[in-house]
Amino acid sequence: MLVPFESIVHLFSEFEHTAFRLETRRGYASDRQGARYQAFMRGIDPVREPGNPWHLNVREKAAQGARFSRVRIIDEPPTDGQRFLMASATSNAAMGEDIRVLARSEAVRLKLPEYDFWLFDSRTVVRFHIDDQDVTTGVEVTEDPADVRSACQARDRAWPLAAPTAEVWAQVRSSA
Secondary structure, X not given: OEEOHHHHOOHHHHOXXXXXXXXXXXXXXXXXXXXXXXXHHOOOOOOOOOOOHHHHHHHHHHHOOOEEEEEEEEOOOOOHHHHHHHHHHHHHHHHOOEEEEEEHHHHHHOOOOOOOEEEEOOOEEEEEXXXXXXXXXXXXXEOOHHHHHHHHHHHHHHHHHOEEHHHHHHHHHHHO
């Protein structure tokens, strides 16, 4: 059943051990609508937002021993949206989130899902439904063992081969 993203926000503060995200999109409408993205497109690096509620939660969960991590699939060369996400990842990393990137060709080889999801404590999957305009139209929450196993397997295939975002971003910037 599709529900609004807002209905699952509590999961980000309630998980106990791990929250993992697979990001598959070439860009997100919510990013493109923001002032930080617009500034980035004018050549201004994203400024850190340590008081941002997301960052505060990541820092608090990290202090409790919980872990936020992501693998972002990027094209070669990365799209503007992917470049923005790599540039802004330093803020997340400073709060304790481990964000890595994986080339889309490698994601295809690994047969990773072609949809975004969050996996909480290896027992709850939140699958995103995103339209052709890159707008999240809702999420699907499941604890079905087959869906959870599939998400865990995708994470376990992607993570060891994904590179730290800062390393890839430095390479992308130097080649631009």
